[in-house]
Amino acid sequence: MKKSSLFILLLIVLTGCRTTPFGGHAVIDWVDFIKWEDIEYNGIYSGVLADEKFIGEKLGTVKYKVADNVTNPNYKIRNGDAAFHEKGTEIFTIHGHSNLIAVKDASQINGYSVYYSRDATEQQWHFKNVPLDKVNKIEIYQPYTSEGNLLLSTYTNLEELKHILELLKNSEESPNFSPNTEKGDPDYFHIVLYTGQPIAYKFDLQFDGATYYWYPWDPAILSNEIETYLKKK
Known part of the structure; x- marks a missing residue:
């Protein structure tokens, strides 16, 4: 790679924006x-x-x-x-x-x-930070509908909460997983875990027609049993 091209690449990375070497406005990824x-x-x-x-x-x-x-x-x-x-x-x-x-x-x-x-605390709303023993409510939403975030179901029964959390906890990490999009975009869901604190934990969950997966950090594969809880009640 020529030195001039390398300099332009480094400039884009360091400024967090996209621009051209011939001037014009920068497009900043805020x-x-x-x-x-x-x-x-x-x-x-x-x-x-x-x-x-x-x-x-x-x-x-x-x-x-x-x-x-x-x-x-x-x-x-x-x-x-x-x-x-x-x-x-x-x-x-x-x-x-x-x-x-x-x-x-x-x-x-x-x-x-x-x-x-970010000066006072680190980002601490990952699944590893969830106090699972304090989860007292779980909600499932379908996002991107004409109604916005559509609430599908709410769970407060202790046995149901325990089962859902076990399915999440026992999911199999798969950093290299790539969803099958041959038939279009996957189905999207949000799963929200409430613990009595002001901030509830929210995670994306998807289904590509064959596999349920979510993002506790890296992609992780879920048991098909999760399907039971993703239907409108």
Whole structure:
């Protein structure tokens, strides 16, 4: 590879954007963030607000949406900036958790997007972090419908909860798994685990027509028994 080409490649990687060597605007791949009072909060992709009762006081509103508006990779993020939320979107505290904030978001389960301060804590909403003995409710959703996230079923029975968690826990890690898409996109589901805490754990689960799989971290293959719980009750 020529030195000039290598330099361009490195520049793209380091700035997190896509551009051309002949000038023009950069297309920046923004991480979902909100900056507030000099703290940068990142979106919790594997978590949702468990209940609106956990919402605290209003902190303020988003001042500027950077996605679609900022094309300078040297732009310095400012207080009130958000990656994807429109100006005026309200920002709230979450009761008892100073490292978390939330914003109203109709596209999300339970109506809010949630964020954590990466300075105060690490991303800790992975399946390995779930206190399985405290899971008291599981919900199954079908996303991307005309109604948004369609609730298919809710489970609170202890035996059903135990069985679902066992199926998840006993899934077989398969980092190299590739779904079969010959007949189209797989069926998508969200599985949400509630533990009594403000943030419930949310994971993607899919079915490609032959195999059920999900993403506790790397792809993992599920027993076909999970099908029993993915139907509308």
